[in-house]
Amino acid sequence: MPLIENGRIGEDAWSFIPDGEPVPNDRPVIISFERWQAERDGFEGRNAKLGVRLKSGTLAGAIAADLDRFALVAVEFAKFRDGRGFSTARELRERYGYTGEIRAVGHVIPDQYLYLVRTGFTSVEAPEGTNPESWANALTEVTIAFQPSLDDTAPLSLLRRKLKVG
Amino acid sequence: MNHIAPGARAGIYHYDEIDRQFVAERVEQFRRQVERRLSGELTEEEFKPVRLMNGLYLQLHAYMLRIAVPYGVMSATQLRKLAAIGRKYDRGYGHFTTRQNLQYNWIKLEDTPAILHELAEVDMHALQTSGNCVRNVTTDPFVGAAKDEVVDGRVYAEILRQWTTMHPEFTYLPRKFKIAISGAESDRAAVRIHDVGLLARRNDKGEAGFSFYVGGGLGRSPFVGKLVREWVAQEDFVAYLEAILRVYNQYGRRDNIYKARIKILVHELGLEKFTQEVEEEFARLRGPKYRLDPEIVEGVRQHFAPPPFEELPDHSEALERAKAADPAFANWLEVNVAEHKAPGYAIATISLKPAGGIPGDATCDQMDLVADLAERHSFGELRVTHVQNLVLAHVKKDELYDLWKRLDEAGLGSANAGLIGDIIACPGLDYCALANARAIPLAQAISARFADPIRQRTIGELGIKISGCINACGHHHVGAIGILGVDKKGTEYYQITVGGDPTLTTAIGDILGPAVTETEAVDAIEAIVDVYLANRTGEGERFVDTLKRVGHAPFKERIYAAD
Numbered sequence: 001m002p003l004i005e006n007g008r009i010g011e012d013a014w015s016f017i018p019d020g021e022p023v024p025n026d027r028p029v030i031i032s033f034e035r036w037q038a039e040r041d042g043f044e045g046r047n048a049k050l051g052v053r054l055k056s057g058t059l060a061g062a063i064a065a066d067l068d069r070f071a072l073v074a075v076e077f078a079k080f081r082d083g084r085g086f087s088t089a090r091e092l093r094e095r096y097g098y099t100g101e102i103r104a105v106g107h108v109i110p111d112q113y114l115y116l117v118r119t120g121f122t123s124v125e126a127p128e129g130t131n132p133e134s135w136a137n138a139l140t141e142v143t144i145a146f147q148p149s150l151d152d153t154a155p156l157s158l159l160r161r162k163l164k165v166g
Numbered sequence: 167m168n169h170i171a172p173g174a175r176a177g178i179y180h181y182d183e184i185d186r187q188f189v190a191e192r193v194e195q196f197r198r199q200v201e202r203r204l205s206g207e208l209t210e211e212e213f214k215p216v217r218l219m220n221g222l223y224l225q226l227h228a229y230m231l232r233i234a235v236p237y238g239v240m241s242a243t244q245l246r247k248l249a250a251i252g253r254k255y256d257r258g259y260g261h262f263t264t265r266q267n268l269q270y271n272w273i274k275l276e277d278t279p280a281i282l283h284e285l286a287e288v289d290m291h292a293l294q295t296s297g298n299c300v301r302n303v304t305t306d307p308f309v310g311a312a313k314d315e316v317v318d319g320r321v322y323a324e325i326l327r328q329w330t331t332m333h334p335e336f337t338y339l340p341r342k343f344k345i346a347i348s349g350a351e352s353d354r355a356a357v358r359i360h361d362v363g364l365l366a367r368r369n370d371k372g373e374a375g376f377s378f379y380v381g382g383g384l385g386r387s388p389f390v391g392k393l394v395r396e397w398v399a400q401e402d403f404v405a406y407l408e409a410i411l412r413v414y415n416q417y418g419r420r421d422n423i424y425k426a427r428i429k430i431l432v433h434e435l436g437l438e439k440f441t442q443e444v445e446e447e448f449a450r451l452r453g454p455k456y457r458l459d460p461e462i463v464e465g466v467r468q469h470f471a472p473p474p475f476e477e478l479p480d481h482s483e484a485l486e487r488a489k490a491a492d493p494a495f496a497n498w499l500e501v502n503v504a505e506h507k508a509p510g511y512a513i514a515t516i517s518l519k520p521a522g523g524i525p526g527d528a529t530c531d532q533m534d535l536v537a538d539l540a541e542r543h544s545f546g547e548l549r550v551t552h553v554q555n556l557v558l559a560h561v562k563k564d565e566l567y568d569l570w571k572r573l574d575e576a577g578l579g580s581a582n583a584g585l586i587g588d589i590i591a592c593p594g595l596d597y598c599a600l601a602n603a604r605a606i607p608l609a610q611a612i613s614a615r616f617a618d619p620i621r622q623r624t625i626g627e628l629g630i631k632i633s634g635c636i637n638a639c640g641h642h643h644v645g646a647i648g649i650l651g652v653d654k655k656g657t658e659y660y661q662i663t664v665g666g667d668p669t670l671t672t673a674i675g676d677i678l679g680p681a682v683t684e685t686e687a688v689d690a691i692e693a694i695v696d697v698y699l700a701n702r703t704g705e706g707e708r709f710v711d712t713l714k715r716v717g718h719a720p721f722k723e724r725i726y727a728a729d
Binding site: 083087094095147 | 184187191195198199202207208212298329333334337338339415416420450455456
């Protein structure tokens with residue numbers, strides 16, 4: 001599936017390994033949160049990067065204590081209308097100080113891309129056949145924001161200002 | 167774009183270039199979203215929330231476009247534009263809503279980008295008037311004028327308007343989210359039936375702060391908002407709301423649309439646990455990033471500086487003469503005019519509830535007239551109330567008679583604010599795809615039955631509120647008399663409740679008995695009124711107080727005796 005990063009289709013170095021399948025040791029992989037809970041000791045001493053995938057109902061607090069083990073957290077959107085993931089990402093960043101990659105997976109539409117970036121997501125797994133132009137456009141079509149967010153930490157005293165888009 | 171400047175004195179938030187650019191970008195964004203829907207890139211399911219977030223709703227017969235009137239305050243210039251749009255793209259009228267907005271009920275999808283473009287010319291839009299986001303924040307329609315005002319709610323409502331606009335975290339909430347602010351001693355904003363209700367007050371140092379009520383709401387499961395925090399200082403105003411919304415966004419139910427409002431979360435978690443979750447988030451959010459800077463507050467406040475009131479004696483000879491000469495005017499004065507904080511001025515409510523009329527509807531000619539009158543008598547601004555009337559907030563007492571004569575000629579002179587004819591009704595089955603029964607014809611029939619202004623005044627304060635279905639857009643739960651439309655095997659029936667109260671002493675009404683037909687409903691309302699008049703102690707006792715004293719029995723007996 002195409003990976004969207006910085007408004008463009010990018011190379012995906014990561015692969016998701018479904019539960020039950022062997023986990024390669026030589027490349028970055030994403031495992032489910034459920035597998036992590038069941039098999040965490042098996043990942044002791046692993047050198048290649050590890051990522052974890054949270055279902056939409058799994059909130060940031062569930063993974064908070066283990067965040068230093070993961071270079072990537074994938075947050076699932078079961079339906080694009082289910083906006084819990086926006087809070088999950090923001091909690092990961094603001095409350096738990098996570099600095100790794102946060103990826104949106106599942107059902108996400110380009111019209112949400114700016115919101116994703118502003119709540120702390122760094123990449124999005126888009127559906128096959130998606131229109132890359134719509135993703136690029138989503139970051140530039142609205143250039144004004146009225147509240148502080150993850151992409152710009154200016155305090156609220158500046159209630160209104162231009163977005164920095166790059 | 168041709169920008170049409172509002173009157174400089176109007177107490178509205180005056181857009182700057184950045185605000186204008188934002189609205190223009192959103193208009194262009196929506197135009198492209200419509201194209202992507204038409205090309206199939208967006209599915210109907212994906213397009214729906216996008217269209218709702220732009221105020222476009224699909225009703226029974228046509229699209230409805232709901233225009234945002236932030237906290238119900240607008241300029242005469244803006245109202246004139248709304249009239250022009252109604253004439254050009256709708257059927258020559260518009261409908262003022264309980265959210266202090268205006269909606270057009272007969273819009274064509276292909277016209278919407280052009281309408282949004284025209285609205286942008288007067289700094290208006292339809293953003294966030296629908297969808298699962300934070301909706302238009304409402305406040306006291308007498309704001310900035312009322313004698314009992316402690317804090318100017320417009321200032322904080324405007325701060326919230328900005329803070330909630332395209333909020334990246336809270337645009338896909340479990341369900342819609344409604345906030346109301348009241349800054350006066352009397353609550354004219356029904357704060358405790360909102361997802362978040364704010365009472366703005368001052369401490370003994372004169373500093374502004376807020377009491378937070380959370381989890382109020384009507385619909386299928388009505389709840390009165392619960393006090394979550396007695397005092398939130400001004401600097402924490404935004405942080406506290408951010409904490410509430412973050413708890414709601416994470417824990418609010420998404421499995422059942424009827425259980426998705428924050429009231430259900432508060433109810434299921436319990437007030438104590440909910441409060442604890444919010445306080446934890448708040449403790450962490452508190453800090454420079456979310457601190458509301460006093461300079462921002464002052465900057466916003468400047469937009470709402472008092473208009474240049476003249477120094478006048480409070481007593482008006484002209485008014486007294488007109489009152490003595492014209493009893494119909496005297497009656498309107500008594501019922502529709504409220505005290506103003508500036509001597510010699512008054513607050514005039516323009517009733518959109520003529521006998522037999524459709525609550526909240528105004529023709530485009532009436533809108534133009536009100537715009538003219540707002541310019542002549544009220545510094546070019548007006549307000550929409552949550553009971554679907556209009557208000558001119560700063561009228562010289564000397565000019566009230568002239569104002570009323572002009573209103574009366576145009577069918578806008580009804581003297582029934584707060585009385586039995588001042589009915590709230592949702593659009594009902596005449597427009598709405600969710601409704602089980604019509605609400606408008608019943609409202610028309612009741613107001614026709616009680617057309618006599620003297621009879622209305624004799625009955626006194628008595629709000630009737632009608633909803634065409636359990637979603638309760640007509641606020642029937644808090645009507646002194648509430649009416650809920652239900653469908654019984656294809657026939658419209660109406661269930662009557664009594665004892666509701668939308669003010670600070672908020673109460674949900676109780677069902678009086680079995681549902682009745684439309685014709686029976688009008689007779690039943692009259693029977694309730696007769697029983698009230700027969701039982702009340704003196705002129706002063708309000709309907710709700712008589713009801714409390716005598717109970718349901720005498721009312722039930724009269725209505726259902728024949729069965």
